[in-house]
Amino acid sequence: MRRAALLAVTALLAGVVLVGCRRPSPPPPQPLPFDHSIHVRVELDQGTLQCTSCHPGAERGAHAGLPALAYCLRCHMRPQGDPPSPREHLVREAGARGGPFRWIQVTREPGHVYFSHAAHVSLAKLTCKDCHGDVTSWQAAPKAPNQRLLSMDRCLACHRARGAPTHCNTCHQ
Amino acid sequence: MSRPRTPPLSRRQALAALGALGAGSAAACRKGWRPPEEDPTSIALAKPYVAGAEAYGTREERWFRSACGQCAAGCGIRVRVVEGRAVRIEGDRDNPLNQGGIGPRGLSGLQAVYDADRLTGPMKRIDGALTPISWDDALGELAASLAALRERGEPDRLLVWTGHERGLMYDLLERFSLAFGTPNFVDGRAGRSAVMTQAMAATTGVAEVPVYGWAHARYVLSLEAALIEDSCQSVYFTRVAAQLRRGAAERTRLVHAGASLDLCAYNADEWVRIRPGTSGALALGLARHLMEAHPEEATLPPSLVDGADGFRALVGPYTPDRVAELTGVEPRAVTRIAEELWAQRPALVFVDERSLAFTNGLDTARAALALNAVLGGFWQGGIGNAPALPLRDWPEVSVDAVATAGLARARLDGAERFARARSVHETLPEAIEAAGDRAPAIALLHHANPAYARQQPARWRRALDAIDLVVSFSPFLDETVAEVADLVLPDHTYLERWEAVEAAPALDRAVLTVRTPAIAPLHDTRATGDVVLDLARRLGAPVADALPWRSYRVAIEARLEGLRDVRRGNIRAISRHDFLAELLEVGHWVDDEPANPPVSKVVLPDRYEVPAWYGDAARFPLGLLPYRPLGYAEGSGANQPWLRLLRPRPDAQAWTFAARVHPESAPGVEDGEEITLHSEWGSIRIPVVLDEWIEPGFVAIPLGGGHTASGRWARGFGVNVLDLVRPGPAADTGADLLCATRVRIGHGGES
Amino acid sequence: MSDPKRRSLLKAGVAALGAAVLGKQTEDRAEAGHGHHRSGPPGKADHAHPRWGMVIDLDRCTLCSSCTTACRQENNVPSVGPDDDHRGALIEWIGILWQEPEQPGALPTGMPFPCQHCADAPCVKVCPVGATFKSPDGITMQIWDRCIGCRYCMVACPYGRRSFNWEEPEWSGTQVQMLNPDVATRPGGVVEKCTFCHHRIRRLREDAAVEGRELRDEELQRLPACAAACPAEAITFGDLHDPESKVATQARDPRRFQLLDYLGTDPSVIYLKRDRR
Structure with missing residues (x-):
């Protein structure tokens, strides 16, 4: 009963909100227009740059993580690419200043949600693509949060299908 | 501070509904990009930018071994730093002193570092108000004033006071005083029990607690x-x-x-x-x-x-x-x-x-x-005897003629009058006022808040007011900073600076723990060690020659060489570089054998007296027992609310400040009633707890209340029992004298 | 302790009633599988279905109060000022409980006092929205964002180990920097409580799983923030179902007692009596 009431209120609010503002949200002001597709083609001594090269927590931690500025500068101390990106110098300038140079995490789980990359990547053996889509083809940073990653129904559907635990405290706090 | 109001249930429900709406549609109707900091769902996740975060990936965490600085023990700690922010302090299991344990004080360190009322940069008092000033101007002015003292041949008019408990800052300031030429170097270290060290000196010949x-x-x-x-x-x-x-x-x-x-x-x-x-x-x-x-x-x-x-x-x-x-x-x-x-x-x-x-x-x-x-x-x-730590001494100070003349003058505190005292605090206010044209012109106060934490603090404020230039290195807006200091050069807090910390005497072998900065300085503060070295450079020879190191860290490392020289202990690396690198990684040095100076002979006493109590016994029938409550340590923790929530006595409440007295000794007084306590030296009003578990005839009151500054959590809570305590030191040792005052109870209405 | 048979009957009744009233809400709880977390005869170590428990040895504890402060640090427990505290708005997950002496004239006994994580938790039974529930490993959990702030659970809890956020907690200025990013802050209007540092267990479990190994008892013994900080090593954590674990071994000590055991709540926090000789 309570759930029904809540749903009604929610639906009402949703209607009001959606009708009230149609203007699309502006994209987050990232320090640079970041191109994933170029980066995954970069050849290193040991092969191409992997997702986990820059998001090392994906295999062993809760958070995939974004690299620190110093990590970017390992390559970008010198101009890269041919021709180099016209805005690449911003990385070096931020490095010289010591910051700030902050990537904005566009999709963030709410505070009461716990999500572990390690559990999904190392244990459940999901690939990055399974949840994030084909990031390797992205030429720009995402403009809006990825709804597929924020839907509890999707989480639960997959957990049920794979027999993963579904108690509240698996994912909530 | 928060005040309760009606539970915001309706708002909660609205929030829940909005949450169900999905973050996406909510984002769609925002007027602009909302930075994650504004995400209301968990403050723990969303934090404003902090210096030092650049060195970290998002949600990257690192652990630093360091030394606690919240009390005088010197426990080893591990600090968890996420994105440049210290978010957890725990005991270092490998440290031989605390072996993973940590006290409430140590755990509250984060509240000191992230105290919202910390000083954010150097300040100078102009027309009565503390006004921001640049470091260069502040140090330039102070160096000029110091140089003028030496030029006038009055180096003894510099008073240097340190209450720094563990580490080499004490030695550095003592050295600065020596090279500058002032005998007025005051040891304000509460943790080095003056009485116990004197008793040990008299008994075994070694002036350290056993x-x-x-x-x-x-x-x-x-x-x-x-x-x-x-x-x-x-x-x-x-x-x-x-x-x-x-x-x-x-x-x-x-x-x-x-x-x-x-x-x-x-x-x-x-x-x-x-x-x-x-x-x-x-x-x-x-x-x-x-x-x-x-x-x-x-x-x-x-x-x-x-x-x-x-x-x-x-x-x-x-x-x-x-x-x-x-x-x-x-x-x-x-x-x-x-x-x-x-x-x-x-x-x-x-x-x-x-x-x-x-x-x-x-x-x-x-x-x-x-x-x-x-x-x-x-x-x-x-x-x-306590074991000795084999640090290498800094080279001998060469003292010039000006300094020699200054050092030859009598100490202001009259420590010579007490058989074994190195320095005395409680004679100072009167001595400063009586010294006339030889009174201190400059006072450097390091880890000292005499305007609050000393017997009869009002008289300390008066005495410090008589000094032309009072300089405080406190990182916090304590009473001395707020009410007395003319120049404030805020130190880093202990998670932001270097130090080498010898463990308090406890084990049979010597332990040294290294304090490495776990986080970048939060504000425009500077380590006082570096400030002193900077001042020395500005003063030029011979002071600069005595303090030649380019940073305090380098000065520390020069002394750590001694640990390498002895070729014992847990770190055996041969080269200087390897030794220091390993020391930083392990976090501590521990001797592998007891190194206590042997007790060859014990000298037994031939006198004993029962305690004396000051004040007319007929008018003031009760003995006052001010005590340092759990979590008080050296009294600097009033800005840390966690320490106010400790309840180590059966009927104690959090955030309660009360006197304890046996019901027999307070006839006609109700439990919980606010009473007035009078001594010959002052009066305070305080609620009373009638306590069967205390000796009749005495009133016990915790120290640590009645702050008039020190930040939002300290100000206006409780009363300062030191307002009642008789001024002056113990007659034989020169030590502070907390428990020697008689008081009487008046009822609430009485003034 | 009361008759276990009667209790399980009572419990089944309550579960059935709950299912009828709350419908789908109880599904997850049913899936969570009641029954593992009884403290009956310990079986084989099975970390997939442990019953997390804690032994607090009062003969080691000195009431130094490190545990209470460590908890505040780890779990982002908001501090309230003196005014609020005196009006009963103190938020506390683990505190010090003082018990009156049994004989007149004897000293009172103090003890660290976290949520007792009852196997048969009265608070869980009264929550109308399923915000608080028993996790399959025996923790009385609470999902902050599900709580509607009715405070039935606070009334039901015989130990008074739940606190209400009378208002939106505030972290002034730089204080927000020190909050533990692993623990969500709670909004105003919700009840909060000890979670046995569930986030630390979860993290340890994941680390162990990634390394392809079982949890080790040594790494659990001092896992919760209170146990980690204790200089006296008076607090031991671990799996009560694993007879070899330190916590289960200690729980068999003849000095053991549970608070208000006659209520039949079967707490997962077991105390060992203070000994004065």
């Missing part, structure tokens, strides 16, 4: 010691107490003689109630009984002991009946405890700062040490 062989003891007698509650080693003692009770197959009995139900009484197997300040008499009575009952064994051979005859004469009158008369302990209990001590040797008798806060502190300490001698403790590993 270490005890807890592990060997089968019987431990505490003479009014505070053990866990108020000690620079409460974490260590907590561990010890647990070990005594359950560490070995055979339980070690802990007997505590004390005046109230504090944590030591609570943790004892037996609590013997005793009149405050008289436990020395109990010790003499126990010694007398043992020497009489076991004349063959409890001998004091001249090869080991000096002054045995004088001591025999001293204890003669302390029959069980006489002891009972002085202490309130039953005569039968005296003989019983004596026999238990004897039967369950090795036995340990110990005192600490709470036992020694009376006029007879030195007598009490020496009586306790003498009883240990009678029990043989000095020669059976029961009690000994």
